[in-house]
Amino acid sequence: xxxxxxxxxxxxxxxxxxxxxxxxxxxxxxxxxxxxxxxxxxxxxxxxxxxxxxxxxxxxxxxxxxxxxxxxxxxxxxxxxxxxxxxxxxxxxxxxxxxxxxxxxxxxxxxxxxxxxxxxxxxxxxxxxxxxxxxxxxxxxxxxxxxxxxxxxxxxxxxxxxxxxxxxxxxxxxxxxxxxxxxxxxxxxxxxxxxxxxxxxxxxxxxxxxxxxxxxxxxxxxxxxxxxxxxxxxx
Numbered sequence: 322x323x324x325x326x327x328x329x330x331x332x333x334x335x336x337x338x339x340x341x342x343x344x345x346x347x348x349x350x351x352x353x354x355x356x357x358x359x360x361x362x363x364x365x366x367x368x369x370x371x372x373x374x375x376x377x378x379x380x381x382x383x384x385x386x387x388x389x390x391x392x393x394x395x396x397x398x399x400x401x402x403x404x405x406x407x408x409x410x411x412x413x414x415x416x417x418x419x420x421x422x423x424x425x426x427x428x429x430x431x432x433x434x435x436x437x438x439x440x441x442x443x444x445x446x447x448x449x450x451x452x453x454x455x456x457x458x459x460x461x462x463x464x465x466x467x468x469x470x471x472x473x474x475x476x477x478x479x480x481x482x483x484x485x486x487x488x489x490x491x492x493x494x495x496x497x498x499x500x501x502x503x504x505x506x507x508x509x510x511x512x513x514x515x516x517x518x519x520x521x522x523x524x525x526x527x528x529x530x531x532x533x534x535x536x537x538x539x540x541x542x543x544x545x546x547x548x549x550x551x552x553x554x555x556x
Contacts, residue, residue: 419458441543443545449489471550480492493521
């Protein structure tokens with residue numbers, strides 16, 4: 322009777338294949354151990370790791386931080402400008418001597434100085450066109466700004482009341498238009514610096530202290546803020 326034989330494609334693997342696998346595993350372990358005990362020339366290591374350190378920002382512990390853009394905000398250094406405390410004193414003196422702007426609220430907040438101009442002395446109700454006297458006052462203030470190189474931002478604010486019969490679609494558009502009017506006069510005065518102009522409408526109304534009367538809160542919310550930062554250049 323013929324001796325049965327295994328099919329090469331469907332039967333068990335040959336016995337010699339197990340021995341071959343063991344030898345291969347031993348050889349792999351030997352070469353790994355050999356590589357681990359080999360000292361890589363420092364110049365070759367630096368040639369490989371130098372670009373990787375730059376790309377992945379390896380720290381002293383060997384871990385990689387998230388990649389950082391060369392233009393990330395945190396990495397941009399701004400030059401210091403005139404002291405905020407100094408500007409607060411100078412501008413307060415100038416504003417107190419001005420009949421139109423003498424009720425401006427001057428606040429020092431961390432790295433910025435905020436001049437809150439009440440709009441009731443600058444604009445007629447529902448209007449974004451500066452009154453004649455207010456325009457002259459802002460023109461004089463712009464002359465003071467010519468002597469500083471600090472960042473300047475102008476924000477228009479409004480109260481939550483509706484604009485019945487007004488030419489503006491919303492409180493936001495009114496606040497923005499008023500901020501633009503102030504910015505234009507500062508430019509006309511000869512101020513050649515850069516600044517942002519924003520309209521925030523009544524979005525900051527809720528930040529006013531609830532301990533104030535409603536009349537006072539509404540009056541404070543109708544304002545144009547000129548924010549002067551402690552650093553130079555445009556924002």
